[in-house]
Amino acid sequence: MAIEGANVADVDHALVAFGMPMGPFAMVDLAGIDVAWSVREMRRRGAGYPYRLGGLVDALYAAGRYGQKSGAGFYRYESGRHEPLSDDAVAALAAAERTRCGVALRAHTDEEIVRRTILAAANEGAEILRERIAERASDIDTLWVYGFGFPARRGGPMAYADGLGLEEVLRFVRERARDDPAFWRPSPLLEELVAAKRTFAACASS
Numbered sequence: 001m002a003i004e005g006a007n008v009a010d011v012d013h014a015l016v017a018f019g020m021p022m023g024p025f026a027m028v029d030l031a032g033i034d035v036a037w038s039v040r041e042m043r044r045r046g047a048g049y050p051y052r053l054g055g056l057v058d059a060l061y062a063a064g065r066y067g068q069k070s071g072a073g074f075y076r077y078e079s080g081r082h083e084p085l086s087d088d089a090v091a092a093l094a095a096a097e098r099t100r101c102g103v104a105l106r107a108h109t110d111e112e113i114v115r116r117t118i119l120a121a122a123n124e125g126a127e128i129l130r131e132r133i134a135e136r137a138s139d140i141d142t143l144w145v146y147g148f149g150f151p152a153r154r155g156g157p158m159a160y161a162d163g164l165g166l167e168e169v170l171r172f173v174r175e176r177a178r179d180d181p182a183f184w185r186p187s188p189l190l191e192e193l194v195a196a197k198r199t200f201a202a203c204a205s206s
Contacts, residue, residue: 001113002094003056005105008074009086014113019151024117025074026084028057029067033074037061055100059093103179115164115172122161122200123173126187129203137162137200158200170194 002008002025012023028036036057060066060073067073068082075084098105125140134140141156150156161169170190177184193203 001108001116002074002090003097003101003103004108005094005098006108006113007086008090009084010108010110011113011117012084014110015117017110018114018118019154021149029073029075029077029084032067032069033057033060034066034069055097056094059097060090063089063093065090116176118157118160119164119169119172120183121157122169123184123187123190125158125161126189126193126200129200130187130189137203162199162201166190166194166199 001011008023008025012025015023022030040057064070065072065074068077071077071079072087072089074087074090076087076089077083077085097103121144125134125137128134128140129137137158138156141150141158144150144156145152154160155163170186173184173186173190177186189203193199
């Protein structure tokens with residue numbers, strides 16, 4: 001979304017308003033962009049990094065913007081303070097990536113920001129269920145609530161997806177797959193549940 005022109009502060013604000021304790025960009029700055037880059041680099045050396053729109057982290061890393069530890073990442077930080085401050089340099093890096101990838105500039109509503117973030121997690125959660133890493137969708141939701149601060153009143157990404165309706169979720173994922181087919185590849189389990197008119201809540205591995 002940042003590459004498409006969304007302001008990182010607007011993305012974070014939308015997720016915090018949804019109920020998350022921190023926005024995703026602020027969270028990466030806290031954990032360290034160098035850490036995120038290292039994980040991606042290991043993937044590139046192995047099976048590869050298949051996603052089309054992942055170059056902004058590389059650009060930040062190359063610029064020495066490692067997050068709070070270096071005083072700049074997706075945000076900038078004043079010495080001795082942890083308050084994220086907007087930085088026009090990030091918009092410039094995102095614009096360069098947008099040109100390189102041939103991505104059109106466009107606006108993003110708060111609703112779309114939330115859906116793209118949470119439904120990406122739900123689609124991956126479907127793969128976790130399909131691969132029998134987790135037994136129940138509620139196990140995934142419990143991890144998100146107690147491990148990542150997902151707002152308990154919303155249940156978790158799998159419950160959120162069920163609430164939208166899995167047919168709508170699948171439509172949304174397929175629509176996004178036009179831009180980044182590797183990242184947004186629909187889980188076969190999601191497709192199966194839609195065909196059977198079932199929900200994540202009713203699905204358990206055996």
